Amino acid sequence: MRLIHTLHTVFAAATLPLFPYFATAQYSPNCPLQGAVFPAPRNLxxxxxxxxxxxxxxxxxLQNIINNPTVFDNGSTSFQLSLFSKDEQLLSFSYAATSLNNSSLPSGCLNENTIFRIGSVSKLLTVYTLLANVGMDHLKDPVTKWVPELAEFTNQGVNDAVSQVKWDEVTIEALASHGAGLDRDYSLxxxxxxxxxxxxKQAALPPLAPEDIPTCGTTDFLLPPCSRAEFLQEANALHPVTSTFHTPVYSNMAFQILAYALEGITGKSFADIFQSSIINRLRLSRTSLQPPNSTEEGIIPGDKISSWWSVDLGDSSPSMGGMFSTGADMMKLGQSILSYSILNPAITRQWLRPITHTADLHVAVGMPWEIHRLLQPVSSGSNHTRVVDLYTKNxxxxGYSTLFVLSPEHDFGFTLLIASPTTATESTAPAVALSIIGDAVTSAMVSAFEQAARDEAAYNFAGVYVSVNMSLTISVSDGHPGLKLSNWTMGDKDVLELYTGVPNAQADARLYPMDLESNGKISFRAVYERAREASQTSQPGVVFAQGCxxxxxxxxxxYGKIAFDDFVFEVNDKGRATALAPRITRQTLGNQVVTITSLRRT
Structure with missing residues (x-):
């Protein structure tokens, strides 16, 4: 076994350390792998x-927020909150503003079936429609392959990168992830x-030529929606904001072009594709691209014009927020992503990943996810934290604001739909409500799911695992992530000390789930570390002397084609571990706790 440590030393000299106790943790005494540190909880x-x-x-x-007029405008702002796991609804909470009347809430009741406009969450549904139909196969295609008008503009354009968009460099992925370098809007x-x-003249602006004045769009309802030809012609006339994938710049236009590209790939209209692949498959009874025929099931803050309820955005619906939906339908959408009911697991995992950073250390961008990175305490009351990623779109x-949030590590999410009049005195109310309520849900429920996962892992996996000549203990410890591996012995040998090369009291090994489960077996990987206290947080200019x-x-x-960190639990039909295989040992160790419990029951 000392030979193993010698080999480890040789490898460490030439590559990254095998056991990461050589690195200093920025935020915690442990350096977990990115992702869930325990399996997501069930039977919530x-x-x-x-x-x-x-x-x-x-x-x-939520009740405290509603009752506090200094932070929440309860007279004008209404909201519907739906909280869910991947297979059950956990909470439906609705609040109707005191100013609502029969014309603004015709049904007289605000609930999870009330229709709102969902704003730019429409972009998320557009990407979902793309993936549901063609998967990831066309992400690297230039948009010119599927929108021929843009190819014509490219062939006719001048070689001026400052003034002319290079459409042949704009890919489907760039459009879906705000990486195309396009203007935010045309006309709006x-x-x-x-x-x-x-x-x-007073604003020091020159007079405009007639061809410089938009003739279609939605500017304060003065203009009709643009046709496809008009929109693409005007999009080509706008200057590029940046080169492709240089820095993310939010663009509504990109998603209208993305919908056109999907039409080119499939040979069908976006409306038909959206209806068949999303609405029909998930049975979304109150979700639509265009305003519903009746207002009976809707909420209209103010009147139909000022609230934008009745504004038909035409081809801009997939991008600017033209879609309508409800808390119940949005919950079905979230659950379908978490449960892989439309996309397969591999595509979903690839989708739930960042494409690029932003200038904020805590925010990244996906397709078209706005990914917020939290420093979450590893257990209740702990000063030690780990990174949790929330995949969101607002x-x-x-008069409408929407927030859609998924936590893939915990298999839960929530949707928040807000309606508030657009008058000047109330213009900030929706944004304030969205941030306050969104933070309240995140604070309460991420911590709750973390604790639930920890409690369930302790019940399902903790125990003393033994074979004829080997024994080890699995436990869950407050203030630390993952399953702690300790007391690993083979006869009179301390296996953990032999593997890490440090005394047992200083060796810290923790197992993390790898999202691999099959036939009653769940895969974990061990991270071997030296036990330590949390170091100071990162300091400016210090890069390589710290990290995780x-x-x-x-x-x-x-050793014999099996890694030293490879562990597999065998679980029963209730998810409780009955055995553990440290696979390099070629042994399977039975869980004494489960065995004794089973004997007692018989």
Whole structure:
């Protein structure tokens, strides 16, 4: 066994360390692998005290928010919150503003079936429609392959990267991830139709030629929606913001072009594709691209025009927020992503990943996910934290704001639909409500799911595992992530000390789930570390002397084609571990706790 440590030393000299205790953890005494540190909890409402406690805390906090007019405009702002796991609804909470009347809430009741506009969350549904139909196969295709008008513009264009978009460099992935370098909008934010000559002169603006004034779009309802030909012609006339994939810049236009590209790939209209692949498959009874025929099931803050309820965005619906939906339908969408009911697991995992960073250390961009990175305490009351990624999309249109959130590590999510009039005194109310309520849900429920996963892991996996000549203990410890591996002995040998080369009291090995499960077996990988206290957080200019790099040591050393960190639990039909195989030992160790419990029951 000392030979193993010698080999480890040789490997470490030439590559990343095999056992990451050579690296200093930035935020925690442990360096877990990215992702869940325990399997996601199950049977949430019936069996998890932590989830029940979290829901109670959240409902009390929501009531406190509603009753506090200094932080929430309860007279004008209404909302519907739906919280869910991948297979059950956990909470439906609705609040109707006191100013609502029969015309603004015709049904007289605000609930999970009330229709809202969902703003730019429409972009998420557009990408979902793309993946549901063609998967990841066309992400690297240039858009010119599927939108021939853009190919013609490219062939006719001048070689001027500052003034002309290089459409042949714009890929499907670039469009879906705000990486195309395109303007945010055409016409929506253009003041040409709102500023007369006198105002222009006062604002030091030159007069405009007729061809420079938008003739289609949605600027304050003065213009009709653009046709495809008009939109693409005008999109080509706009200057590029940046080169492709240089830096993410939010673009509504990109998603309208993405819908055209999907039509080119499939040979069908976007409306038909969306209807067949998303609405029909998930039975979304109140989700649509265009305004519903009746307002009976909707909420209309203000009137139909000022709230944007009745505004038909035409081909802009997949991008600017033209879609309509409900809390119940959005919950079905979230559950379908978490449960792989439309996309297969491999495509879903690839989709739930960042494409690029932003200038904020805590925010990345996906397709078209806005990914918020949290430093979450590893257990209740702990000062030690780990990174948790929330995959979100928000949207605003007229009197409506929407927030859609998934936590893939925990298999839960929530949707928040907000409606508030667009008058000047109330214009900030939706944004304030979205941030306050969104933070309240995140604070209560991420902690609750973390604790539920920890509690369930302790029940399902903790125990003393033994064979004829080997024994080890699996436990869950407060203030630390993952399953702790300790007391690993073979006869009179301390296996963990032999593997790590440090005394047992200083050796810290923890097992993390690898999202591999089959035929009653669940795969974990061990991270071997030296026990230590949390170091100081990162300091400016210090890069290589600190960090958390366990991913560099995964499966770094093998014995007979099996890695030293490869562990597999065998579980029964209730998910409880009955045995554990440290696979390099070629042994399977039975869980004494489960064995004794089973004997007692018989």
């Amino acid at each position: 409402i019936k069996e998890s005290g932590a989830i029940g406690t979290g829901l109670s805390i959240l409902q009390n906090e 934010s253009d003041y040409a139709n709102l500023i007369n000559g006198t105002i222009a 949207g605003d249109l007229g 790099l366990p991913w560099g040591g995964v499966a770094a050393l093998h």
